[in-house]
Amino acid sequence: MKSRIVALLVLCLCVSAVQIFAQKAKDKPDPEITKMIKEVSPKNIEATIRKLVSFGTRNTLSEQDNPTRGIGAARDWLYAEFQKISNDCGGCLDVQKQAFVQPKANRIPEPTTLTNVFAILKGTSDATRVYVVSGHYDSMCTSPTDAKCDAPGANDDASGTAVSIELARVMSKRKFDATIVFMAVPGEEQGLLGAAHYAEQAKQAKTNIEGMFTNDIVGGVTSFKNSPFRKRVRVFSEGVPSNETEQEAASRRSVGGENDSASRQLARYVKEQSDRYLKDFGAWMIYRRDRYGRGGDHIPFVERGFAGIRFTESDEDYTHQHQNVRTVEGVFYGDTPEFVDFEYTANVARVNLVALASLASAPAKPKNVGLVTGGLNNNTVLKWDAGTDVDLAGYEVVWRDTTTAEWTNATPVGNVATYTAKSMSKDNFFFGVRSVDRAGNKSPVVYPRPAR
Numbered sequence: 001m002k003s004r005i006v007a008l009l010v011l012c013l014c015v016s017a018v019q020i021f022a023q024k025a026k027d028k029p030d031p032e033i034t035k036m037i038k039e040v041s042p043k044n045i046e047a048t049i050r051k052l053v054s055f056g057t058r059n060t061l062s063e064q065d066n067p068t069r070g071i072g073a074a075r076d077w078l079y080a081e082f083q084k085i086s087n088d089c090g091g092c093l094d095v096q097k098q099a100f101v102q103p104k105a106n107r108i109p110e111p112t113t114l115t116n117v118f119a120i121l122k123g124t125s126d127a128t129r130v131y132v133v134s135g136h137y138d139s140m141c142t143s144p145t146d147a148k149c150d151a152p153g154a155n156d157d158a159s160g161t162a163v164s165i166e167l168a169r170v171m172s173k174r175k176f177d178a179t180i181v182f183m184a185v186p187g188e189e190q191g192l193l194g195a196a197h198y199a200e201q202a203k204q205a206k207t208n209i210e211g212m213f214t215n216d217i218v219g220g221v222t223s224f225k226n227s228p229f230r231k232r233v234r235v236f237s238e239g240v241p242s243n244e245t246e247q248e249a250a251s252r253r254s255v256g257g258e259n260d261s262a263s264r265q266l267a268r269y270v271k272e273q274s275d276r277y278l279k280d281f282g283a284w285m286i287y288r289r290d291r292y293g294r295g296g297d298h299i300p301f302v303e304r305g306f307a308g309i310r311f312t313e314s315d316e317d318y319t320h321q322h323q324n325v326r327t328v329e330g331v332f333y334g335d336t337p338e339f340v341d342f343e344y345t346a347n348v349a350r351v352n353l354v355a356l357a358s359l360a361s362a363p364a365k366p367k368n369v370g371l372v373t374g375g376l377n378n379n380t381v382l383k384w385d386a387g388t389d390v391d392l393a394g395y396e397v398v399w400r401d402t403t404t405a406e407w408t409n410a411t412p413v414g415n416v417a418t419y420t421a422k423s424m425s426k427d428n429f430f431f432g433v434r435s436v437d438r439a440g441n442k443s444p445v446v447y448p449r450p451a452r
């Protein structure tokens with residue numbers, strides 16, 4: 001009896017040692033990322049926001065050839081800014097304008113040229129794997145088709161555009177395994193048009209975008225300075241994939257998985273990394289694709305099968321969004337810079353940074369992860385394709401209780417392509433697999449599909 005208790009105790013200690021090991025490995029920060037966190041500058045972010053506001057309006061339908069007012073002036077300034085950052089890193093960025101003519105649409109009365117502006121930091125060992133971080137540089141006042149009114153758009157979305165620029169500046173001084181695209185798009189207020197064009201081109205070219213972040217309204221509006229949610233940024237992620245097939249839906253209805261899309265795993269990854277690196281600020285997971293009645297530039301990406309998430313301030317003040325600048329009965333309306341908290345935006349940039357740097361340093365996600373359903377027994381068999389990353393060390397199998405929101409357990413399984421979790425029924429837990437490199441960098445988790 002006594003020896004059985006001792007054996008049981010030893011077993012328990014072993015299991016928790018494995019879990020603690022996994023936990024500790026997660027907690028060890030990469031010193032280079034810690035350095036980059038400190039380099040993110042609220043002053044630079046403020047300067048970018050004020051510059052974008054100075055163009056009067058950035059409505060997608062506004063002037064394109066006036067050097068001081070309208071969306072064309074903003075486009076050219078952003079291009080020059082990315083170019084300047086590239087010059088500072090010996091031409092390390094490939095800066096591009098992706099122009100296209102948007103035909104008439106709901107909020108496009110006449111065919112209009114839209115121009116996405118972006119800077120590509122090419123990966124060193126896995127350049128075809130891409131992460132995109134984006135903000136929309138267009139703005140609107142009360143009417144989305146009013147191209148003349150002042151539409152400062154300081155928070156919506158000069159703030160998100162400033163995050164792209166600031167991350168380009170800080171991250172371009174380093175090298176990463178995978179490619180990062182720092183982007184600013186127009187046409188968001190006209191129906192997510194710039195982002196949709198980029199996502200469609202990427203789909204046609206079979207570009208492997210493993211993650212897309214949109215930062216939209218990340219100014220931390222000052223009216224909520226004392227909010228209990230102040231030290232967080234909301235991270236919106238869909239549970240059920242927008243591009244789910246009928247067959248996948250049938251499988252999900254049968255055995256669950258509505259909380260485990262690739263976008264949801266990406267959001268969990270962001271939370272893990274921000275918990276690992278940042279003390280006084282973090283990711284607030286919101287388990288929905290977007291807010292009620294609202295959309296964002298991640299949507300055209302998730303609709304095309306790319307993992308995509310949205311960052312937005314924790315509290316929104318609607319008197320400072322999509323408003324003609326005016327005062328009515330003593331209430332000021334308008335999206336002007338004095339309501340933006342540049343420190344808050346810098347913190348959002350840091351959340352993006354720690355996640356992006358970790359993603360682009362880590363190996364690719366494991367591919368074709370399957371959970372073997374044949375044979376009724378109480379073991380869980382997972383299998384996947386062996387990865388090809390040059391610094392791949394192996395894999396971790398993760399699991400959690402089916403009612404738990406985030407992954408709670410992880411165990412390293414070595415450089416293998418299959419793993420059996422003994423005496424753990426696939427019916428009783430959710431499982432996943434992630435890749436790990438020799439430095440300990442981890443990919444997001446992949447949730448398995450039923451396999452034979």
Ligand SMILES: [Zn+2]
Pocket residue numbers: 136156157188216217
């Ligand atoms: Zn917006």
